[in-house]
Amino acid sequence: MSQPKKRGVSPKTIKWIWCAAFAPFALVAVMLLLTALGTFGRIPSFEELENPRSNLATEVYSEDGKVIGTFFVQNRSYVQYADLFPSDSTLRIRLDGREVPPIVAALISTEDVRFRNHSGIDIPSLARVAVKTLLLQNTSQGGGSTITQQLAKNLFPRDTARNRGRIARTAKLVTSKFKEWITALKLEYNYTKEEIAAMYLNTVEYGSNAYGIKSAAHTFFNKEPDELNVQEAAVLVGVVNAPTRYSPLRNYDNAVARRNLVLSRMAKAGALTRKQCDSISALPIVLNFNPVSHNAGTATYFREMLRLVMNAERPRRNQFYTEWDYDEAVREYENNPIYGWCHKNRKADGKPYDIYRDGLKIYTTIDSRMQAYAEQAVQRQLEKVIQPGMDRQYRQTRSIFVDATREERERIMRQAVRYSDRYREMKSAGFSAKEIEASFDKPCRMKIFTYGGDRDTLMTPRDSILHHKGIMRAAMVSVDPRTGHVKAYVGGPNFRYFKYDMAKQGKRQIGSTIKPF
Template identity: 75%
Template sequence: MDKKKKTNISQEAIRWIWIVAFAPVAVLLVMLLLTAAGLFGRMPSFEELENPKSNLATEIYSEDGKVIGSFFVQNRSYVQYADLFPADSTQHLRLDGRSVPPIVAALVATEDARFRSHSGIDLPSLVRVGVKTVALRNTSQGGGSTISQQLAKNLFPRDTVGRRGRIARTGKLVLSKLKEWITALKLEYNYTKEEIAAMYLNTVEYGSNAYGIKSAAHTFFNKEPHELNIQEAAMLVGVVNAPTRYSPVRNPENALARRNLVLQRMEAAGALDAAQRDSLCVLPIVLNYKPVSHNEGSATYFREMLRLVMNADKPQRRHYGNDWDYEQALREYEENPLYGWCRKNRKADGTPYNIYRDGLKIYTTINSAMQTYAEQAVQKQMETVIQPQMDAQYKRTKVLFLDASPAERERIVRRAVRSSDRWREMKAAGASEREIEAAFDRAQPMKVFTYRGERDTVMSPRDSILHHKRIMRAAFVAMDPRTGFVKAYVGGPNFRYFKYDMARQGKRQIGSTIKPFVYTFAIDHLGMTPCTPVPNLPVTIETANGTAWSPKEAGKVEQLGELHPLSWGLARSRNNYSAWIMKQAKQPAAVADFIHNMG
């Protein structure tokens, strides 16, 4: 009897052991089912997984196919898996019996060694995490996330829970993990392993404002992804873990150690042999660092002009000083497809295009070589000729605005101070005008622009404004006269310091460029020819308000009344010949109307 009782107790104990052992598994399965059903929050649909959305940079191309700039929230451009393979097949690596690009070999070896054998969730890694990370508190073992799970987190970021309590944060983390597992399984169902690897490389952050492997390769090595060698690929994969800590720019020693760790893991995975690993580990990291910025690079003023034009709203009359300007702007908006393009065109879902997020490809007529030459020409002329003349004048006179009274000079500087970012930011922060004025008179370390390069110095913000007011500026636009295509466009000396685009925004007297149109009026409306004789004499025109206008010539020229053909006056840009034509028209306004009608 006693023996039978003992046997019953043993069976009861065994049953409870099985219940306790399988209870977590059962709970986990139930949680997964409830999560998949959306009980703990919305899950991405299959449609969203088939068309994942992320911020894609808009790329601007020159006529010769070079990327001259981009607009972005996150500097990201997509590449296909096939585009990751080096052109030289000897650079391809073998991993799990397959030929793979170096960047993929580094990724799989570092982040998910069993990438090919699981379906989104790596059970051995989960067991390892459960024992070593959770039970033994050994966080060096990592989180056990597969590449598919990390991709799920990148495409559909977790909810931030920084202000919640510890229990709430833990619960939210568990739910986020469950969602990532289910999303990873869906990704594995929808995409091939190659597509998942490429999507991962296209979505992660590499630091220095580079998102995606294409941007990272350009930023750190000025290369296309397929041009990366093994050690460069290893460095980029290593930096993903902590973009700041392993940045080769900010922390080169950490970056080197991390790169060599990736190379060791590549050897352990079978992508490299020991000799290859040893030879690569002794190589230094050689960067060709070119961070992307709206303020840097080629054709910065052109890119900004393009952004403003493509995002332009339909003109409103209240924004223009006269009817003619408004009518011309409205006509351009209606007839020029580029003007307001992002407002006029709609995506498939009916929303307008976003130039920062929708990955547009903008092909321009800019010639990258001509653009470079134009920028160099402006820089050289301003540095060696124009700015030295201004500096000599200021040194001689100690006056910045020669033709202005002291009161006018003070108004100019005060207006510049109040228009500065520093003034607006301090005002918005609640500082009084007295406090702001005092801050503008207090010297501090800063960088200022010079034509010989950016300079570190110590001066007050007010003095820095005066310094930059002394910088002479110029614009340069080159066009193909047969097509009207813009080949080079320089709006100023440095877009970071001088946002004002003198090529597009600058308002100047039209000067002698008006004269060919005046002569065209003479031929078209007055029946003259290039051979029509005209006396070389001063000309006076009575204006509508009763005053007389007598144009002067540049320099000392004699006007003795001799007859010269009309073409002689145009070739020498003589002001009296242009005035003579307008006087023959009886109504000078008719000449102006004619020029307006020519656009």
């Protein structure tokens, strides 16, 4: 009697099953190897990772250690990890058995809860993305990027703008992801976890022209990073995800919801108790908004003068009327190390310094307290004494141009129109002279300067020029006679509206100049 044949899975089938199971892992390994070898484009070298380039704001310091202004393309300043710790120990948080600053606790709890346990790539998160995001099409689960991968993307942004097709865009995204994985592994090799967390906080955008945690803390709360409390840290970490959508200025309700989500994740991660989370979530977001602008802040005229002097190029003969003026300018340029400093000095790579991107720290002799008093004194004198006299003259004569002929008045106005931003912008946009002229006689909404504050009004651009021509101006420079150090510098009533620096550019009779001496 014959034996019945055994039924089962053949060895060949088992072999193919194992091959199919391991094929994705083998494909990923091959792709990683090819990426590391540069097949899909170059990846950052170890040297670049050790010295990552970033647009750092130049900070201008007063003699008493205050930051009185910045020059920037992106308003970004770096801080070290140790500088994030609050001096008040009660504000520090314990997470994963370590004491961390509130901003770091909020970041790890929200973006990468296993930050301390991986080497740049979080395998469980990738598995979650593969199942829930790719297979189940549940995009609410996020992309699975670690803090280190996000840092790699911030330091070395993806280049997908030129690939418009869906297939090409997807292929570019996949290769970019592999590059970020390799870069993340290199970052983990080069830096500690604390350094990576600080670098991430220093590189991200927080909205309102604030880049980096130091600028964000100053802009939104007028604080140093080590002064942020838990709820403020949660607001800033929440904003990073979408700076406009979660802006506490533009979309307050969204910002509150996002902050509370960050607090909830902090509680889930063990950084907060549930009671703490609930009590902080009930609080409103209280801002102390201080946007950074070249037109606002203290010592605006001094900062502009400093920028022009440090960026000055060697004088050319055709810039001067006389040979004597030219020789004096050349002598000043050659003997004064501040004139043309950015061109005279070179970085390690041989390139000149860029005052907007190289994160310089400029220490001046300005005393921030004396500067504040000087600005207040000029404002008060102009508002209470000088401007009322000008206003009385206008009421009596109905003209701001006293003893000027009609031709002279028209020449002054034509020159003012040509020097205006509106004229330059319309001319560069291709408008004809007739169209530009007509636009200056058409009423529109605008802000105008008054000594009582900015005023929203409806008037023609030509009338606004006449209005600002009627605003009296003054300058004030305070110098220490023992050292020659400039302690206060005021070039006009308001730098936003009046760029002309009366202190440096204004001409004076010799009689007025000699009076202080």
